[in-house]
Amino acid sequence: MDILEIDAVSFAGRVAHVAAAELAGLLKFGEVRPFPTWFAVGDIAEDHDVTADIEAMAAYVSRRLCIGETLYRSRNAADWGGEDPAIKMAYDLFASTAASVVSKLLTAQAQAEKALELETRPPAAAIALEDTIFETEESLHTLRPEAVQAQKQVAAYDQAQKADRKAKREAKALADAAKRATRPQSGAVTVTRRVGEMKGTPAPMSIGEAPPAAPVNRGGRGNRKRR
Structure with a gap:
């Protein structure tokens, strides 16, 4: 049976009546x-159908969300304070049970109904493009061919500049290497000359180098000319 086919109020009343009748009988006997006649006002026949009374009490509770005393006073003119404690507890249990069951069933039925609606809902029809706020646009290649060509030219120019800078760096590196290979090594001559000076002997001269001039005697104390 589908949950949507259940009468929430009637079912809640039956469940609450069973609980209240069990409690009243346990306390009373x-x-x-x-x-089963815990709610009856006065004596009723044994074959009396209590279904209508139970559903009426369940409907009252579901509308008012009341407590047992309020339900009791809606059916009796007697004094609640002087009522049998077993009957008072039965009314309280019926009211709380019926309200809880009705609430849970109605919530479950609402969820089931929503799920069923979503399952059976036809798919939404596709909206034509002309009926929307959007417009079809062609690609950039079609709208602005000159812009596409300019982008290509800029990219080609950048590549050419990179290649030119690379070629210049490589040429400079080769020229520097050639200069270092042809540069004369004068360090050995200088070292040899300094070693000779330290020993008091003239250092060997390089090819084409003139010998140093002899010192000039300008006359000293020991070499003063006589008159």
Whole structure:
């Protein structure tokens, strides 16, 4: 049976009545023996159908969300304070149970109904493009061919500049290497000359180098000319 086919109020009333009758019989008789006429006002026939009374009490509770005393006073003119404690507890249990069951069933039915609506809902029809706020646009290649060509030229120029800078760096590196290979090594001559000076002997001269001039005697104390 589908949950949507259940009468929430009627079902809640039956569940609450069973609980209240069991409690009333247990408190009144001291044993597990249902007391189906716990709510009756006065004596009623044994073959009396209590279904209508139970559904009426469940409907009252579901509308008012009331407590047992309020439900009792809606059906009796008697004094609640002087009522049998077993009957008072039965009314309280019926009211709380019926309200809880009705709430849970109605929530479950609402969820099931929503799920069923989503499952059976036809798919939305596709909206034509002309009926929307969007417009079809062609690609950049079609709209602005000159812009596409300019982009290509800029990219080619950048590549040419990179290649030119690379070629210049390589040429400079080759020229520097050639200069270092042809440069004369004068360090050996200088070292040899300094070693000769330290020993008091003239250093060997390089090819084409003139010998140093002899010192000039300008006359000293020991070499003063006599008159």
